[in-house]
Amino acid sequence: MALRIAVMGASGNAGRELLQVLSERGVRGDAVIPLATGRAVGGQVSFGEDDVLDLGDLDRFDFAGVDLAYCVLPERDAKAACTRAAAAGAAVVDLSGAFRHDPAVPMVAADVNPQALDKLAGRIVATPQVTTLMLSQALAPIHDAFSVLRCVATVVLPVSTYGRGAMDELFNQTRGIFVNEPITSNQSEFAKQIAFNVIPAVGGFEKGGATGEEQATAQEIFKMFGADLACTVNAAMVPVFVGQGAFVNIECEDGFNEDQLRAVWRKDEGISVVDHRQEQGVVTPAETHGEDNLYISRVRADTSADNAASFWLCGDNLRRQAINAARVGELLAARFSQPGTA
Structure with missing residues (x-):
């Protein structure tokens, strides 16, 4: 019998990408209930190549009979919606961040720590934010092989x-610059101009000077790897629509060489190493659009410290998040389908 699946926040970019990934993974359109709020209610979303689904009203929806619910709502709206779905008996995968730092809620990256589901006490599972998801996938096999002590990532x-x-703002500012429109006429999402610019702060400022994105990533890496792996993150917003990248520096307890790093990553089916020391021998965020894998380039020794290296990683941020959520949902559904886990 097919699972009955609800997607809360299905009208947004992340929700639509999740619907696409679910269809690719064999979920039928008649098993999916896309839900939205506000003006999006009553609209439609595509599902796979042929299906079009109607957007239901999340505020009025009864979750009774739903087996699995994904939450792609803004964080401010997610906790109440997830709690309501779980109370009705659904297993919930939350992508919003509302539960990421709740010690009672496991945070799971399917490629890195699926065993975290063993600590599940309720019906809600959190997934890491995309920066953590990509960084942890690159770090995990290297940590297993060489014991990473410290990581510094510039994202x-x-x-x-x-x-x-935010995507509309970048488009409108870019167009407006060419027709001499003032930036302020197309500025609401970002405090600074985003077109043809780099904004060196993502999220509000926290105590100590880190931004929300930086602090959240460091905290999530700690939650996944423990105190043995120290992590510092720098984050900037760039005028790119889709595709995320990071330069990463690592220091390890055990010695290694560049070839050993590449060999470890190549054993991971979800990582593609494209590292040729020529102009076309690297991968850029634009090239990852629509791709499932995480890409690694620019692998080299860091001579400023012992047992250290630097590398570049990038991937499709929307797709990486959706694939992880779908896989976590599959693991969660399998767990609740076992006798004695209802």
């Missing part, structure tokens, strides 16, 4: 991190 995020409104 460049696309505007799709903030949703459709």
